Amino acid sequence: MESSLEAVNFGKSIIIPSVQEMAKESMIKIPPRYERPDQDPPIISTDASPLLSSIPVIDLERLAIEDSMDSELGILHSACREWGFFQAVSSTLLEEFKMQVENFFKLPYEDKKKLWQKPDNHEGFGQLFVVSEEQKLDWSDMFYVTTLPLHLRMNDLFDKLPPNLREILETYCTEVKKLASEILGHMAKGLKMDAEEMKELFSDGVQSIRMNYYPPCPEPDKAIGFSPHSDADALTILFQLGETEGLEIRKEGRWIPVKPLPNAFVVNVGDITEIISNGVYRSVEHRAKVNSEKERLSVATFYSSNLDSVLGPAPSLLGKHNPEIFRSVPIEKKPKGFYMQDYGEGCFQIFFDHEHDLLKMPLVFQELLAGAFALGDGVN
């Protein structure tokens, strides 16, 4: 039987050089491993219809006030159905957290090396899911850490964090957990799902944090900061540390840039919520572009259901007119892979290694595929 620590370990990723350090060297061309000439361009506002141009904005305070809660809930519900994304304006003050994260990435490389990923675990500085020496790479460094529940923490990694960051991270992860629970509660209402079902799934949810650093890039149109992916969690809450744009989400086959708003988190539906909602809410592909002059930092907090939960469409949503479109699996059997990356011909390899999109795939397609391939345990 797998221990709970093993259940949150994505395992091995080939250790690659720090992009932040590499970008400090003056260069006019990026190394071939970072060249991604096949990127679709984003749409620019002049050719966007007003409907396509920006993701919905939700005022969390309006959701708590009786007079405005129904109309704001309507906006949240349609944002989750149509976009899978929204910006949540909040009054939380994040200046201190922002400063500590910025300082963290400014640490001397020698100090950061002590916090680098180890060959058998994905937590720490580095990159995720680098599985071959030929694989194309993203123009970014990241720091990944599991924060909640406490028994899943890698204490030796936590203990090595700069004390000021460690302290503020505790507050941040508690506050984001509260926010995630609040938003999941609103989603349950929007879906007309039994609120207790949602609460039970997330009473001791797994939370992890990924800090992203995107250095300036001499050939931004050829590189990608974060390859297109969808999130395997239930809810992602993204804090963009400055005003530099980079995040883009896919809508109707086109990439829409997200303009950072002051005091706002970008919230997106992950695969777990898509499954719980029986496909009503959508876990949408997104990516991060890079900039020729400016660095960009972001902190994504991933929130997933309890490790001992069964992942499947919420029973309270199912009935004769709404049969389940996903099958149910114990969460510890859920693929550890985080996303499917778009690596052209390598795509199928990643797909089956991580099985993530297979689980998310509606039953009807799983059955079609099952006829064509012998599928592993994780999806049965």
Ligand SMILES: O=C(O)CCC(=O)C(=O)O
């Ligand atoms: O930096 C961003 O805007 C995107 C980050 C992201 O998608 C992630 O960390 O999963």
